[in-house]
Amino acid sequence: MEKHTAATIAFDEEREARFQRTLRAYPEKGAALLPALWLAQEQFGSLSDDVLAYVASRLECAPVKAFAVAEFYTMYKRERVGRFHLQLCRNLTCSLMGSEKLRAFIENAVGIQPGGRTPDGLFSLELVECLGSCGTAPVLRVNDTYFENITIERMKAILENCRKGTLPDPESL
Ligand code: FES
Known part of the structure; x- marks a missing residue:
């Protein structure tokens, strides 16, 4: 851009x-x-x-x-975000269902901390409050797409797809 x-x-x-x-x-x-x-x-x-x-x-x-x-409003970004902006819910239900493990996995996999953006501009990471989908926790939103019931395996698949340049269909994971 x-x-x-x-x-x-x-x-x-x-x-x-x-x-x-x-x-x-x-x-x-x-x-x-x-x-x-x-x-x-x-x-x-x-x-x-x-x-x-x-x-x-x-x-x-x-x-x-x-x-x-x-x-x-958190939907507005004052800083440039990555092509794939990972928004991981850190609220209570998602925390209880494993979002902290997911956070550690993402940080390790893409090499950035919350608030960060990878040098190639591909990913940025943000911890957000309740995404309004607690029944399917833990929840990750990538750009405007929700990924629910996230596991480490599903997270790996999301990142792999993003690295290939496409956001996967949540139903396909
Ligand atoms: S607590 Fe994560 S979606 Fe509500």
Whole structure:
């Protein structure tokens, strides 16, 4: 993903069209902040200060408002994440069902700690709070895909697939 500076930040053609559609769905520009931030993150990979300032300017709102929202919601990333962003639930049920062992396995397998990103940009790891799927703990979310009832064997298969460039279908593991 190319590096963007304040002067070069702009939605590409596809995101601009989606941004315009989004604006039409809200009574005022500022109300479209969350979806606009999501679009920006999708394009730029993270929400740097410059990206937040760009989104705020497009919505004619104060940059601090965009900053506050981006800092509050964990779905928004202030730092660049890997192509495969591993989000391991660390909450009670998942902990009881073995997420700490999975954490150690992942750290060892990809060589990063929570908050880290591999030098090749392939993986990043984040420990998250309850993913809302406690009945199928332990749970890992990779990008937007949930993997449930994770075992070390299934974790190995996920990482192997990711290394080949594809996220496996959870049903296929
Ligand atoms: S505790 Fe992990 S999904 Fe709820």
